[in-house]
Amino acid sequence: MCGRGWVVGGMPELPDVEGFRRVAQRAGGRQVRSVRVCDAQVLRGVGSGEFQEALRRRYFQAPWRWGKWLVIPTSGAPNGGPGTPAVLAHFGMTGSFEWCRHGGDVHPHDRVVFDFAPGELRYHDMRKLTGLHLARQPGEVDELLAELGPDAQRVGVEEFGERLTRTRRGTKAALMDQSVLAGLGNICTDELLWRARVHPNRATTKLSADDLELLHQEMRVMLRDAVRAGRVPDDASWLTGHRDEPDQRCPRCSTALRRTRVGGRGTLWCPACQSD
DNA sequence: ATGTCTGTTTCCTA
DNA sequence: GTAGGAAACAGACA
Numbered sequence: 001m002c003g004r005g006w007v008v009g010g011m012p013e014l015p016d017v018e019g020f021r022r023v024a025q026r027a028g029g030r031q032v033r034s035v036r037v038c039d040a041q042v043l044r045g046v047g048s049g050e051f052q053e054a055l056r057r058r059y060f061q062a063p064w065r066w067g068k069w070l071v072i073p074t075s076g077a078p079n080g081g082p083g084t085p086a087v088l089a090h091f092g093m094t095g096s097f098e099w100c101r102h103g104g105d106v107h108p109h110d111r112v113v114f115d116f117a118p119g120e121l122r123y124h125d126m127r128k129l130t131g132l133h134l135a136r137q138p139g140e141v142d143e144l145l146a147e148l149g150p151d152a153q154r155v156g157v158e159e160f161g162e163r164l165t166r167t168r169r170g171t172k173a174a175l176m177d178q179s180v181l182a183g184l185g186n187i188c189t190d191e192l193l194w195r196a197r198v199h200p201n202r203a204t205t206k207l208s209a210d211d212l213e214l215l216h217q218e219m220r221v222m223l224r225d226a227v228r229a230g231r232v233p234d235d236a237s238w239l240t241g242h243r244d245e246p247d248q249r250c251p252r253c254s255t256a257l258r259r260t261r262v263g264g265r266g267t268l269w270c271p272a273c274q275s276d
Numbered sequence: 277a278t279g280t281c282t283g284t285t286t287c288c289t290a
Numbered sequence: 291g292t293a294g295g296a297a298a299c300a301g302a303c304a
Binding site for chain 1: 291292293294295296298299300301
């Protein structure tokens with residue numbers, strides 16, 4: 001489970017972060033014995049010393065997720081309820097949480113290790129595009145998450161439609177905007193647009209009420225299935241399963257898929273299924 | 277060897 | 291308001 005030479009799984013989007021939440025859950029109610037900072041570069045807005053001191057001897061509480069962010073509150077007692085300081089984790093493109101036994105090999109990409117009596121929780125990240133934040137007061141958690149829209153897994157159809165059409169952009173750009181909706185990344189968004197048969201560049205203003213309802217419904221189903229798998233499945237029935245194939249064909253109609261760029265991101269879509 | 281590509285966030289300019 | 295680009299980062303690949 002640890003010390004791997006490569007990163008398993010897709011880019012950390014909502015389903016992956018939900019998986020990391022379950023990993024971090026193993027430290028729930030456990031006391032931090034020490035914090036090892038192997039690479040201080042992943043600490044954001046806090047230095048090594050303060051980070052270590054603030055968390056040492058605190059008890060990790062149940063982690064919760066908002067979009068692609070994971071929040072781990074701490075308290076002064078095993079079941080003291082959520083409190084601060086809290087750790088806020090973002091996983092960028094290549095981050096993960098791993099639970100390891102003591103004494104395992106430390107991988108060069110293990111950046112921060114939280115030591116507990118039953119094992120270690122490791123923040124692992126090859127590229128260091130994002131990292132770990134420390135919320136010293138309860139208000140700081142809200143501050144750090146203030147710009148985020150509603151979580152994609154919990155948002156209702158009405159708010160979903162309202163927020164998406166509030167902006168005049170291509171649908172893909174709007175879905176990926178974390179301040180509109182929190183949790184979808186490049187892979188999930190392509191998958192969703194394909195399932196709902198919406199062209200990535202269709203203006204959100206041209207989405208009908210039926211389109212919005214379908215997008216919301218497909219988003220729920222996709223996230224449910226992906227969360228169950230702990231990642232976006234690399235399955236042939238999913239568009240995502242064909243991302244890296246040389247001859248990319250639509251799993252639904254076998255049309256050759258098209259690859260374009262939207263907002264600087266590689267975008268995969270079916271010219272026959274997805275209408276503008 | 278050098279350049280291109282990958283996807284997330286933040287910041288900048290048009 | 292929106293679009294586009296760049297930087298941050300490390301590695302795979304041609």
